[in-house]
Amino acid sequence: AQSVTQLDSQVPVFEEAPVELRCNYSSSVSVYLFWYVQYPNQGLQLLLKYLSGSTLVKGINGFEAEFNKSQTSFHLRKPSVHISDTAEYFCAVSPSGGSNYKLTFGKGTLLTVNP
Amino acid sequence: ETGVTQSPTHLIKTRGQQVTLRCSSQSGHNTVSWYQQALGQGPQFIFQYYREEENGRGNFPPRFSGLQFPNYSSELNVNALELDDSALYLCASSVDQYSGNTIYFGEGSWLTVV
Numbered sequence: 658a659q660s661v662t663q664l665d666s667q668v669p670v671f672e673e674a675p676v677e678l679r680c681n682y683s684s685s686v687s688v689y690l691f692w693y694v695q696y697p698n699q700g701l702q703l704l705l706k707y708l709s710g711s712t713l714v715k716g717i718n719g720f721e722a723e724f725n726k727s728q729t730s731f732h733l734r735k736p737s738v739h740i741s742d743t744a745e746y747f748c749a750v751s752p753s754g755g756s757n758y759k760l761t762f763g764k765g766t767l768l769t770v771n772p
Numbered sequence: 773e774t775g776v777t778q779s780p781t782h783l784i785k786t787r788g789q790q791v792t793l794r795c796s797s798q799s800g801h802n803t804v805s806w807y808q809q810a811l812g813q814g815p816q817f818i819f820q821y822y823r824e825e826e827n828g829r830g831n832f833p834p835r836f837s838g839l840q841f842p843n844y845s846s847e848l849n850v851n852a853l854e855l856d857d858s859a860l861y862l863c864a865s866s867v868d869q870y871s872g873n874t875i876y877f878g879e880g881s882w883l884t885v886v
Contacts, residue, residue, distance in 0.1 A: 661814075689872045700776075700862055700877035701815070708872050747814050755871040757828030758805055758864075762814030 659684040659750045663763035671771050672740055678733040678766045680748030687753040690731040691760065692722055695745045704746075707731065708753070718742070743770045775799060776878035778863050784884045785853050793848045793881045795863030801876075803869045804846040806838060807862040809880070815862055821846060822869040850883075858885045 664679040682688065689708050693701040705716025712724040722733045731748060745767050749760040775798035785791050797804050803822045807815035817830035821840035835851040844865070850857055860882050864875040 693877075698879075700879040701864075702877070703874055706872070706874070749814075751871040753871065757820045757822070757869055758866070758871050758873075758875055759817050759820070759828050759830065760807075760815070760875075761817070764812070764814050 659686075659688060659752070659761045661748050661750055661761055661763035663746075663748055663766050665766050666764065667767045667769065669769045669771060670738055673737050675736050676734065676738050676742075676768065678746050678748075678768065680731045680733065680763060682729050682731065682748070682750050684729075684750060684752070688750040689753050690722075690724060691749040691751070692716065692720070692731070692733050693747045693749060693762075694718075695747065695765075697744075701747065704733070738768070738770045740770050740772060742768060744768060776863060776865050776876050778861075778878040778881050780881060781879070782882045782884075784886060787853055787855060787885055789853050790849065790851045791853060791883060793850075793861050793863075793883070795846045795848070795865075795878060797844045797846070797863075797865035798876050801865035801867055802844050803866045804840055804844065805864050805866075805875065806846070806848045807864065808832075809860040809862060810856075811859070818848070820869065827869055853885045855885050858883060 660683045691706045692704040748763045777796045805820040806818040809815040820828040860880040864877045866875040
């Protein structure tokens with residue numbers, strides 16, 4: 658079984674400041690890792706994913722994340738945020754090479770970007 | 773827009789009733805999964821269908837059931853509704869069933885049980 662812990666439920670930042678949203682996971686098998694964003698009253702949109710290879714993954718909207726196997730972490734970063742980045746962010750894992758997705762999500766981090 | 777459409781967008785049901793939620797997958801996608809997202813929580817995996825057969829299920833009771841049709845659209849049925857079933861129900865589709873593929877979510881159906 659897998660579990661995901663998002664260490665901060667809310668992160669307020671000022672526009673153009675850098676941000677890091679933290680995610681730790683637990684699993685007895687190898688996993689794939691994902692970050693999704695959810696804007697108000699919308700579904701989830703994939704920001705980026707780590708399957709294999711380089712541990713630094715670049716995604717859409719200027720976001721990137723780094724996979725750290727020894728620390729079982731997959732933190733999301735952006736060097737300079739915009740007001741439009743205000744949203745809920747979810748970290749998720751699924752067993753690698755599995756025959757179904759069965760994404761396990763964290764509880765989410767609400768990023769609020771203030772002017 | 774992801775090409776995944778869900779209906780209805782909002783509905784209110786009474787405890788004990790039954791509900792059917794519908795999902796139209798993105799064109800070319802043969803796999804659909806359903807998630808329940810309670811207020812303030814992350815989505816929880818209910819089940820997945822691949823080519824009309826269930827091929828994965830989360831920790832949900834049997835009163836949560838589904839169907840996938842030959843055109844790969846899908847239904848989620850919930851019987852004997854309970855107050856705790858109030859949530860956003862998300863449908864997602866993908867080109868096949870393997871983990872690691874990008875899945876595309878619809879905007880969800882908000883269910884309120886009173």
